[in-house]
Amino acid sequence: MLRVLDQIEDGVKDMQSGWNLPRECYVDQEFYDFEQEAVFMRSWLCLGRVDEIKNPGDFVRIDMGDEPLVMVRDQNMEIRVFTPICAHRGHLLCEGSGNAGRLFRCPFHAWTYGLDGHLIAAPSMNDTIGLKRLKAEAHLPSHKVEIWNGFVFTNLDPNAKPLTPTLGKLTKTLEPYHIDKMVSMPVAEIKGCDWNWKPQLENGIEPYHSAYLHGMLHDFAHVRLTSFVEFDEDDGAVYHPTGFYYPDAGFNPTGKALMPIIPTLGEKERNEVIFASIPPNLGFGAVPEGLFYYLVLPAGPGAINLRIGHLYPEESTKVPLFDHLYKIAQDGLVVFHNQDAASTASVQRGNRSRFRKPGRYSFQEESLLQFYQWLQKRYREYASEARQAQEA
Ligand code: FES
Ligand SMILES: [Fe+2]
Incomplete structure (x- = not known):
């Protein structure tokens, strides 16, 4: 375990000298148990x-x-x-x-x-x-x-510090969307996914793969239009905007928003998607017509369940044919999800091999490094507390 923690620490210093997480972080029961304590029992x-x-x-x-x-x-x-x-x-x-x-x-x-x-x-x-x-x-x-923003968070640590002060930059960025006023569509549950919880978040915030795995489907929000946001040690969110080649785009077969555009958005928001994660278990994309999100619920080192939801301004849900449009929006997201799911399952399989070594970062994976830095802080804090408790 200590060897793995040292390896993680060395890997998250910067993009040039660093590497992604060791395989044990994805497949090892002992690491999973450690992570449940270090991350899930203490995070929002x-x-x-x-x-x-x-x-x-x-x-x-x-x-x-x-x-x-x-x-x-x-x-x-x-x-x-x-x-x-x-x-x-x-x-x-x-x-x-x-x-x-x-x-x-x-x-x-x-x-x-x-x-x-x-x-x-x-x-x-x-x-x-x-x-x-x-x-x-x-x-x-x-x-x-x-x-x-209308999301319910809990923390199993009675001494946890509040979440909202750690989300300042993201909260400001999302202000024009008025997410707290949006209404929820019924949540879709996907049970029994056979991969670790981290790749699910990684996929949502790592734009590198979008040009290859998703290919043409994702072209309107191409990785080269991504700009990464600075990440500070105390930040509680990892996020980045990716620009559109045309305004009011949407993640569905038409490539365009299906619902009315959120009336409070400016030019900037109409020309980008904000991909965000509030680790360890919320990921979402804010788009000109609303927001889609997923809750990642770990169920073992190589097992998660998902709860997926869409949010829209209330007025949008009253447009004629809303139910039909919503069905297309859902199906559109499923196409992306299925591509991500197949590759995540494959990566999980790859990580079971003892020959899998941590790999290098592309410059288009800065948000991955940020997520790993978020994790590393929690791993380090818990490991040092556990060590002190043992010595006492
Ligand atoms: S009443 Fe709940 S376990 Fe007996
Ligand atoms: Fe993806």
């Missing part, structure tokens, strides 16, 4: 959009590695995030998404919990422990919540 994790849970009782269950999480709208319209495991014997309290009414009821022995996570009732427990005492000790683990 995106669970979806505020308007997926509009009404009291609405919830969405998300599995993040071994951690089941639920985001729920409580009776006071607050958004809360819990670990939805029963305090009795650990049965999960909900699956999928839906409306829980006023409470979560455990199917196993019917303990019930309010939408704020406290225990309400537990049948046939009085002879061993009174309800009052039980209530004091049995409540759902509750986690920090932060909303950024």
Whole structure:
């Protein structure tokens, strides 16, 4: 493990002397376990959009590695995030998404919990422990919540610093899009992808491959129109704009936006896409008609699930034939996704070979180096804390 961490540290110094991540980072169970602690247990994790849970009782269950999480709208319209495991014997309290009414009821022995996570009732427990005492000790683990541009984030580290101050540059860049006002289309789930979580983010922010893997499909947003953005050590996002050869382009078979253009955009935004990632699990593209995003949910060293969504200004969803246009927009994105998926699966296979060595960066992969620097900071911090704890 230490050898791998040293290798990563040497590789992320700069583009000229550096190299990409060692294969162990993608395929090794020990590294995956380390990374769950170093990254996922301490970083802001995106669970979806505020308007997926509009009404009291609405919830969405998300599995993040071994951690089941639920985001729920409580009776006071607050958004809360819990670990939805029963305090009795650990049965999960909900699956999928839906409306829980006023409470979560455990199917196993019917303990019930309010939408704020406290225990309400537990049948046939009085002879061993009174309800009052039980209530004091049995409540759902509750986690920090932060909303950024309508995305719901949680952090499993109770001491985590806020996310938004680390997103200053990206927030400013995205202001004209008014993402917080956009409405969500139903989320599409893709389960059982057999690759590591990192290549999924890498594909979204690395423009080098777009000219080759996607070829003509991506020509309107050619890699040579990409400009990278400076990345500081404390930045919580990696992003870059890629210009268009013509305004109001779109990632679908027509190459043009299908929906109305976001009315608040200027010339600049109408002539580019912003590819962004808020690691470790949110990636998105902001385009002149809206935004598409994906949540990456790790399920093992070589396994992820995806939740993919589209956002549009509310007025756009009222245009005639919206449903038909939206279907084309979805299908258009699937073409890109399928190309990315095939190559990501192939890279995952390649990384299983012991002969795979870290490779060099193209100058069109600066955002990859930035992502690896984001990771390296977290690997380093956690490894040094773990070392200190061991020595103490
Ligand atoms: S495990 Fe939930 S009530 Fe027993
Ligand atoms: Fe791609």
